[in-house]
Amino acid sequence: xxxxxxxxxxxLARFGFSxxxxxxxxxxxxxxxxxxxxxxxxxDRTIARCAAVLNQKDVVVDDVPALPAPxxxxxxxxxxxxxxxxxxxxxxxxxxxxxxxxxxQSCLATAHFxxxxxxxxxxxxxxxxxxxxxxxxxxxxxxxxxxxxxxASKVAIESGVxxxxxxxxxxxxxxxYSSIDLExxxxxxxxxxxDVWWLPYQQAGRYQTLDLIVLGEERTWELxxxxxxxxxALDAFRELINQGEAKRLRHQLHDVAQTxxxxxxxGHLTANAAAQLKRTDGVRRLMDNVMGExxxxxxx
Amino acid sequence: xxxxxxxHRWRLWWGRPKLExxxxxxLQNRYGEDPQGVYRExxxxxxxxxxxxxxxxxxxxxxxxxxxDVEELVIRTFEDFGPEFGSGEPTMLLLRFANAIRRxxxxxxxxxxxxxxxxxxxxxxxxxxxxxxxxxxxFQAALAGEKEKDLDExxxxxxxxxxxxxxxxxxxARHHLDHVIGNEFEAGELHDSTEGYLP
Numbered sequence: 001x002x003x004x005x006x007x008x009x010x011x012l013a014r015f016g017f018s019x020x021x022x023x024x025x026x027x028x029x030x031x032x033x034x035x036x037x038x039x040x041x042x043x044d045r046t047i048a049r050c051a052a053v054l055n056q057k058d059v060v061v062d063d064v065p066a067l068p069a070p071x072x073x074x075x076x077x078x079x080x081x082x083x084x085x086x087x088x089x090x091x092x093x094x095x096x097x098x099x100x101x102x103x104x105q106s107c108l109a110t111a112h113f114x115x116x117x118x119x120x121x122x123x124x125x126x127x128x129x130x131x132x133x134x135x136x137x138x139x140x141x142x143x144x145x146x147x148x149x150x151x152a153s154k155v156a157i158e159s160g161v162x163x164x165x166x167x168x169x170x171x172x173x174x175x176x177y178s179s180i181d182l183e184x185x186x187x188x189x190x191x192x193x194x195d196v197w198w199l200p201y202q203q204a205g206r207y208q209t210l211d212l213i214v215l216g217e218e219r220t221w222e223l224x225x226x227x228x229x230x231x232x233a234l235d236a237f238r239e240l241i242n243q244g245e246a247k248r249l250r251h252q253l254h255d256v257a258q259t260x261x262x263x264x265x266x267g268h269l270t271a272n273a274a275a276q277l278k279r280t281d282g283v284r285r286l287m288d289n290v291m292g293e294x295x296x297x298x299x300x
Numbered sequence: 301x302x303x304x305x306x307x308h309r310w311r312l313w314w315g316r317p318k319l320e321x322x323x324x325x326x327l328q329n330r331y332g333e334d335p336q337g338v339y340r341e342x343x344x345x346x347x348x349x350x351x352x353x354x355x356x357x358x359x360x361x362x363x364x365x366x367x368x369d370v371e372e373l374v375i376r377t378f379e380d381f382g383p384e385f386g387s388g389e390p391t392m393l394l395l396r397f398a399n400a401i402r403r404x405x406x407x408x409x410x411x412x413x414x415x416x417x418x419x420x421x422x423x424x425x426x427x428x429x430x431x432x433x434x435x436x437x438x439f440q441a442a443l444a445g446e447k448e449k450d451l452d453e454x455x456x457x458x459x460x461x462x463x464x465x466x467x468x469x470x471x472x473a474r475h476h477l478d479h480v481i482g483n484e485f486e487a488g489e490l491h492d493s494t495e496g497y498l499p
């Protein structure tokens with residue numbers, strides 16, 4: 001052994017390695033990471049364990065499903081829009097139709113933002129006091145938007161970019177949730193692909209009465225009052241197109257998220273959340289704990 | 301299979317570089333032909349660095365760093381990434397695998413190896429085969445030797461050269477790496493595919 005070291009810094013410097021590289025190697029040595037080496041058959045065992053996953057044909061996405069169908073549909077849609085009369089374009093029916101489609105389209109359009117800016121497709125403040133958790137699975141408009149959200153997150157994950165982020169503002173008390181609400185929330189947790197934080201109501205400040213989605217670079221959708229139905233909620237969302245505002249809100253939501261409890265990380269439950277969800281009545285327990293943490297904080 | 305088809309297939313394979321010589325980006329493009337072979341090569345290149353990262357992780361989270369526990373984490377990391385290997389932008393392959401390391405281990409564990417991890421990307425663009433193999437092996441070992449041998453001595457033994465030759469190949473390879481980083485990638489390309497760690 002050369003002077004008791006595995007990293008010979010002098011030699012590495014002579015070979016032209018940078019200080020950064022040498023320092024990183026020295027730090028690993030100091031941390032004792034070179035005391036063990038991988039077993040010679042580790043790659044074989046890895047491949048044996050991965051075999052089932054690798055043989056899944058659908059894994060190979062090089063055979064991209066044919067795009068012509070949706071493209072043809074989109075072309076047909078734009079051709080139709082061009083031919084619609086001005087009266088029809090001002091009608092309530094058209095307004096309702098385009099509103100439903102706009103949210104989904106804006107969500108899918110974030111793919112370009114993801115690729116060019118390498119940032120999350122969208123960030124969202126999902127307020128349980130304004131939007132019922134059950135609507136995401138029971139209402140077709142919300143379901144379609146949720147699906148578009150999943151696609152946007154998948155685009156991000158495939159591109160090595162963080163997926164969508166969602167800060168959930170909880171209701172004031174655990175008793176404000178019915179068992180159906182809690183089931184819907186558990187379903188959302190198990191199917192989400194993004195990052196999720198839970199924020200106790202008392203901690204939410206100005207976000208107690210706000211539901212917010214910042215899509216891509218410039219689009220913000222805002223809901224400021226509780227809707228009586230999913231349709232009314234979708235109607236009441238107001239869209240703002242402003243780059244500066246979108247950027248500011250992205251930063252704010254990022255800061256707010258840090259004050260909440262991290263529940264999902266890229267679609268995977270955090271260790272704490274996973275442990276609690278394994279138990280019967282897991283969501284209730286988890287939520288109760290998140291609310292409790294906040295109360296402890298106030299008391300302290 | 302008729303003769304023409306045989307010749308056609310033979311021509312397709314003729315002259316194609318071996319998996320071990322392919323840059324990471326092209327490795328992904330071969331996945332459809334031979335998933336297990338390609339993933340084996342991918343694991344061969346990276347398992348040692350993931351092993352070190354897993355040791356770091358267990359050192360901070362577990363009571364001890366038993367070999368079997370470390371190796372279980374390594375296998376789990378590759379298992380986690382398996383389903384998404386063939387998807388997404390080939391230029392972002394290492395960046396996507398970095399996220400799998402973060403998922404199974406954590407950010408801190410990844411940072412332990414990041415200086416070597418992302419340099420493997422341009423290393424596989426070095427044209428000279430010997431230089432590429434020496435430098436890749438050095439980064440995969442996180443530039444460490446063994447108890448009784450320095451890095452150049454190990455490489456000399458492994459690739460059957462003298463120790464002096466090994467040192468000179470390594471120095472030349474390291475010099476060429478800077479050239480590759482500076483000239484072989486479009487503006488911003490390397491920056492984007494290495495989370496800004498390179499150039």
